Amino acid sequence: MINFVSKKFYAFFAACIIVLDQAIKYYVIHCAPHYVIHQFLSIDLVFNRGISWGMLHSESATIFTCVNSAILFVIGSLLVHTIIRLRQQYLIFGEVMVFAGAVSNYIDRYCYAGVVDFISVSYGDWYFPVFNIADIFIVCGVMLMLFLEWRRS
Secondary structure, eight states: OOOOSOHHHHHHHHHHHHHHHHHHHHHHHHHOSEEEEETTEEEEEEEEOSSGGGTTOOSOHHHHHHHHHHHHHHHHHHHHHHHHHHHTTOOOHHHHHHHHHHHHHHHHHHHHSSEEEEEEEEETTEEOOOBOHHHHHHHHHHHHHHHHHHHHO
8 A cells, every 4th residue: 555656646647548549540550551560460441330359349439439538438437446546545547557558449449440459369260359459458457456465455
């Protein structure tokens, strides 16, 4: 419960995650939409209008707007949770990672009408859903939050 990290550092950390993710997405969109790195790993640009793993994907503007509204509500709730944890002097690196990743993906929804996903992992006929750097930060942030909560109890 010791908070030795400043609010400015958390804000800088979040900004770095967002800038890194957006810069890589920009590069992929404009320079390398399809590129094989290894037989198991490639860059394959897709725009996800749904949520995780393409669930609720739809070309319908109404469904897209509803999904975006729900995501915005979740991001707002996460922000409130993060501020409360910060005021309670907890380390909030996990929360910041999840928040920054979610914000970066939301920026995509606004700018590109869908989340820019491009990391493709496969083995033979098996394909993992395409994801991006923000998704990695979200997953790592959730794992960090769970680990710190488990360690605290």
